[in-house]
Amino acid sequence: MAVHKQAYLEINNELTGRQVTLVAVSKTKPVEAILELYELGHRDFGENYVQEIVDKAEKLPKDIRWHFIGHLQTNKVKYIADFIHLIHGVDSFRLLKEVNKQATKYNRKIECLLQVHIAKEETKFGLDENELQEILNEEEIKSLKNISISGLMGMASFTENLQVVRDEFARLHNIFTKIQKQDPAFRILSMGMSSDYKVAIEEGSNMVRIGSLLFGERTYK
Ligand SMILES: *Cc1c(COP(=O)(O)O)cnc(C)c1O
Numbered sequence: 001m002a003v004h005k006q007a008y009l010e011i012n013n014e015l016t017g018r019q020v021t022l023v024a025v026s027k028t029k030p031v032e033a034i035l036e037l038y039e040l041g042h043r044d045f046g047e048n049y050v051q052e053i054v055d056k057a058e059k060l061p062k063d064i065r066w067h068f069i070g071h072l073q074t075n076k077v078k079y080i081a082d083f084i085h086l087i088h089g090v091d092s093f094r095l096l097k098e099v100n101k102q103a104t105k106y107n108r109k110i111e112c113l114l115q116v117h118i119a120k121e122e123t124k125f126g127l128d129e130n131e132l133q134e135i136l137n138e139e140e141i142k143s144l145k146n147i148s149i150s151g152l153m154g155m156a157s158f159t160e161n162l163q164v165v166r167d168e169f170a171r172l173h174n175i176f177t178k179i180q181k182q183d184p185a186f187r188i189l190s191m192g193m194s195s196d197y198k199v200a201i202e203e204g205s206n207m208v209r210i211g212s213l214l215f216g217e218r219t220y221k
Pocket of ligand 1: 025027048069070155192193194195209210211212213
């Protein structure tokens, strides 16, 4: 079980020059694989499942920056609040309030990205543009001192048609820049995975989440 070291070095090189952060998505992969990248100097790792990220964070070096990229249930925030670096998939005000509450317990400020639904597929996850604005306009948001809404996250349609993917990323980038003009704290645009990260960067992504190119295909669970 080895990581694709050559692919890592190439992708890392490609991204560093463009100021794009690489989140290595290690879900379903063993801690040994994470350590291999860690030893090459990598620190940003992404996971989708609460139990898995908690187990791995316990076993691995404390200077890893853990990204939660899956769908986070409100009742599970408490398990990750003391160590999580960035939560990518926030899609309700209720969840933001819970993150704030848990972060307060640890005297931390947790950075969050709001997930926007840009793909054609029907899924439960992600906000449409109206819902996004509603959250940003919440009066109560200013009182949430232990979170920071640092940007947006999105996933393009699952399709071979890269023009469709490009249009979706462009749309998200457009939403992102509009908000950024009013809020300088808004600085992260997390979009792009193994199959579409190049397109995502061309369309303005500054954080990509890459799994299979680095760790090999997953046997799904
Ligand atoms: C699994 C996952 C990724 C990584 O996918 P790859 O195709 O393996 O690069 C990125 N983002 C999210 C939200 C994921 O769930």
